[in-house]
Amino acid sequence: xxxxxxxxxxxxxxxxxxxxxxxxxxxxxxxxxxxxxxxxxxxxxxxxxxxxxxxxxxxxxxxxxxxxxxxxxxxxxxxxxxxxxxxxxxxxxxxxxxxxxxxxxxxxxxxxxxxxxxxxxxxxxxxxxxxxxxxxxxxxxxxxxxxxxxxxxxxxxxxxxxxxxxxxxxxxxxxxxxxxxxxxxxxxxxxxxxxxxxxxxxxxxxxxxxxxxxxxxxxxxxxxxxxxxxxxxxxxxxxxxxxxxxxxxxxxxxxxxxxxxxxxxxxxxxxxxxxxxxxxxxxxxxxxxxxxxxxxxxxxxxxxxxxxxxxxxxxxxxxxxxxxxxxxxxxxxxxxxxxxxxxxxxxxxxxxxxxxxxxxxxxxxxxxxxxxxxxxxxxxxxxxxxxxxxxxxxxxxxxxxxxxxxxxxxxxxxxxxxxxxxxxxxx
Amino acid sequence: xxxxxxxxxxxxxxxxxxxxxxxxxxxxxxxxxxxxxxxxxxxxxxxxxxxxxxxxxxxxxxxxxxxxxxxxxxxxxxxxxxxxxxxxxxxxxxxxxxxxxxxxxxxxxxxxxxxxxxxxxxxxxxxxxxxxxxxxxxxxxxxxxxxxxxxxxxxxxxxxxxxxxxxxxxxxxxxxxxxxxxxxxxxxxxxxxxxxxxxxxxxxxxxxxxxxxxxxxxxxxxxxxxxxxxxxxxxxxxxxxxxxxxxxxxxxxxxxxxxxxxxxxxxxxxxxxxxxxxxxxxxxxxxxxxxxxxx
Numbered sequence: 001x002x003x004x005x006x007x008x009x010x011x012x013x014x015x016x017x018x019x020x021x022x023x024x025x026x027x028x029x030x031x032x033x034x035x036x037x038x039x040x041x042x043x044x045x046x047x048x049x050x051x052x053x054x055x056x057x058x059x060x061x062x063x064x065x066x067x068x069x070x071x072x073x074x075x076x077x078x079x080x081x082x083x084x085x086x087x088x089x090x091x092x093x094x095x096x097x098x099x100x101x102x103x104x105x106x107x108x109x110x111x112x113x114x115x116x117x118x119x120x121x122x123x124x125x126x127x128x129x130x131x132x133x134x135x136x137x138x139x140x141x142x143x144x145x146x147x148x149x150x151x152x153x154x155x156x157x158x159x160x161x162x163x164x165x166x167x168x169x170x171x172x173x174x175x176x177x178x179x180x181x182x183x184x185x186x187x188x189x190x191x192x193x194x195x196x197x198x199x200x201x202x203x204x205x206x207x208x209x210x211x212x213x214x215x216x217x218x219x220x221x222x223x224x225x226x227x228x229x230x231x232x233x234x235x236x237x238x239x240x241x242x243x244x245x246x247x248x249x250x251x252x253x254x255x256x257x258x259x260x261x262x263x264x265x266x267x268x269x270x271x272x273x274x275x276x277x278x279x280x281x282x283x284x285x286x287x288x289x290x291x292x293x294x295x296x297x298x299x300x301x302x303x304x305x306x307x308x309x310x311x312x313x314x315x316x317x318x319x320x321x322x323x324x325x326x327x328x329x330x331x332x333x334x335x336x337x338x339x340x341x342x343x344x345x346x347x348x349x350x351x352x353x354x355x356x357x358x359x360x361x362x363x364x365x366x367x368x369x370x371x372x373x374x375x376x377x378x379x380x381x382x383x384x385x386x387x388x389x390x391x392x393x394x395x396x397x398x399x400x401x402x403x404x405x406x407x408x409x410x411x412x413x414x415x416x417x418x419x420x421x422x423x424x425x426x427x
Numbered sequence: 428x429x430x431x432x433x434x435x436x437x438x439x440x441x442x443x444x445x446x447x448x449x450x451x452x453x454x455x456x457x458x459x460x461x462x463x464x465x466x467x468x469x470x471x472x473x474x475x476x477x478x479x480x481x482x483x484x485x486x487x488x489x490x491x492x493x494x495x496x497x498x499x500x501x502x503x504x505x506x507x508x509x510x511x512x513x514x515x516x517x518x519x520x521x522x523x524x525x526x527x528x529x530x531x532x533x534x535x536x537x538x539x540x541x542x543x544x545x546x547x548x549x550x551x552x553x554x555x556x557x558x559x560x561x562x563x564x565x566x567x568x569x570x571x572x573x574x575x576x577x578x579x580x581x582x583x584x585x586x587x588x589x590x591x592x593x594x595x596x597x598x599x600x601x602x603x604x605x606x607x608x609x610x611x612x613x614x615x616x617x618x619x620x621x622x623x624x625x626x627x628x629x630x631x632x633x634x635x636x637x638x639x640x641x642x643x644x645x646x647x648x649x650x651x652x653x654x655x656x657x658x659x660x661x662x663x664x665x666x667x668x669x670x671x672x673x674x675x676x677x678x679x680x681x682x683x684x685x686x687x688x689x690x691x692x693x694x695x696x697x698x699x700x701x702x703x704x705x706x707x708x709x710x711x712x713x714x715x716x717x718x719x720x721x722x
């Protein structure tokens with residue numbers, strides 16, 4: 001009898017465990033890789049949290065587990081994970097790394113989920129639809145769009161007697177002169193920061209490229225070989241060199257500084273100008289409490305007739321190659337890029353939208369939307385669309401190494417860029 | 428033979444218990460090495476091997492001017508030797524001081540160990556701000572003392588020594604603790620006997636204590652050499668090998684070739700070469716250690 005009772009008990013336990021397992025596995029858990037820490041009180045993180053919570057409410061059968069990754073290591077981590085046949089469900093990758101993760105076989109095509117898309121529907125996106133299509137496969141949707149602007153400290157410029165906006169620089173040479181003026185007339189301030197270091201090669205390239213294209217140059221030839229060692233490239237490199245040695249508006253040891261060092265120095269009032277992305281403006285004002293003293297404008301070029309072009313980029317939402325929940329991940333992706341989600345991001349986080357069909361929202365006619373409207377206009381009027389190669393990191397390292405040499409040695413800009421181009425071409 | 432069989436029959440149980448662990452350790456250590464050796468003979472596309480190329484990767488590493496192997500080897504040796512030259516004497520001095528009967532000894536021991544518990548990332552970030560030429564406190568200190576500002580991380584002539592100092596700051600506690608333990612294990616009678624014989628403190632230290640802890644010091648040299656040769660994080664964050672490749676050590680090059688540039692087979696091959704160098708360093712020290720023991 002006792003033995004029979006034991007058997008019944010064990011059988012019941014097994015049934016209970018099986019029942020609970022079925023119950024537990026009925027809910028899908030999506031793993032979402034992002035660089036935004038959910039515990040960060042900043043506006044971008046808070047928008048992310050709100051969207052995830054709203055999505056989970058609308059889809060009670062889905063849980064979203066956020067895993068924070070370092071922003072510049074997401075692509076690397078994704079490829080490594082894919083190599084071991086594992087990885088997240090939804091990932092936020094930085095646009096210059098798209099070809100890297102495609103060729104690294106780390107993300108899934110979305111063709112089976114997107115179905116038939118009309119040309120009209122394709123046009124509702126800020127950045128062209130084709131930007132995330134590779135060999136006929138659609139790999140992702142932009143979470144946001146962004147442009148690189150010239151940021152300036154209004155309070156510091158006014159301190160040296162400049163009228164805003166009349167006296168703002170219209171050319172790169174004017175920018176250098178104003179940076180010099182601020183540097184010499186306010187003792188503790190660095191005029192301008194421009195990243196020129198292998199340590200921050202991606203930021204270096206993101207700053208260099210709009211200037212290069214604005215000067216009439218390009219980064220690569222059609223055959224994939226380096227083209228930045230052109231007359232235009234030399235002109236930009238010599239301008240950067242002049243910031244340090246002619247105008248003395250940038251420190252000689254800029255190659256040792258990280259982009260974050262420069263950004264914090266700008267917020268701290270130790271720099272008057274910096275080239276940064278539109279996506280960080282709201283956060284910068286929030287972090288520093290400076291409010292309207294941080295202003296943005298299009299990056300000048302050498303020609304006062306037009307600014308440097310606005311490199312259209314942003315974060316792209318993609319699905320991991322080995323995700324076991326691709327359908328659910330696509331639901332989350334669709335939600336994050338919905339009109340509702342994009343409007344929230346625009347209004348609260350100050351990020352440029354990835355879709356243009358929200359521009360008819362009444363918010364865009366308010367005065368608080370003026371800056372966003374100016375960025376969209378900059379992107380619309382002077383767009384720079386680039387499909388960067390999968391060896392982006394190597395390309396930017398070669399370029400940054402060349403620019404470092406120009407600052408730290410006596411080499412000419414032409415020699416340095418030629419060496420950088422030759423090194424890249426040998427890769 | 429009969430004897431061995433009967434011993435085995437009597438004593439085989441412990442071997443059954445340790446066999447799984449030994450197998451696991453062999454798998455975790457040797458299997459990756461064997462795989463790495465095989466991968467170093469392959470051409471790779473991202474992380475996927477796509478064809479056998481023999482020793483091409485090894486030849487490439489020693490001849491390709493872009494890989495610049497010998498420059499990185501020189502940087503690695505500078506980093507290792509420079510760090511050892513400062514860490515070991517500094518740790519020894521601190522260990523000797525902490526071995527004395529001073530007030531608040533426990534407090535000082537805790538303070539001196541603190542750098543070891545800080546992560547490499549945090550340490551590198553802290554020091555990158557300390558070294559900042561425009562806003563860092565070190566520059567301020569130099570200027571207060573009447574010196575010119577130094578571009579600690581921005582000048583190729585100073586970057587390596589700056590990185591070395593950060594590394595020393597982070598790792599001296601490890602050496603200090605081991606030396607302190609060794610000093611404390613010296614029998615007090617030996618010291619007393621030397622004192623009775625008329626030796627002063629310096630003579631006691633150099634003639635009695637130091638010889639007794641020299642094996643520990645040699646072991647510290649081995650461990651720290653291997654640690655320093657394989658250091659990536661601190662250098663990656665402080666300089667990422669710059670400026671102008673002046674701090675581009677081999678370990679960092681291995682990491683960047685593998686995970687930044689996706690030249691996986693090159694990275695793996697560099698890893699094999701570093702492994703061989705590490706073995707040679709260890710064998711050299713063991714030989715010296717053996718010679719010292721014979722004496």
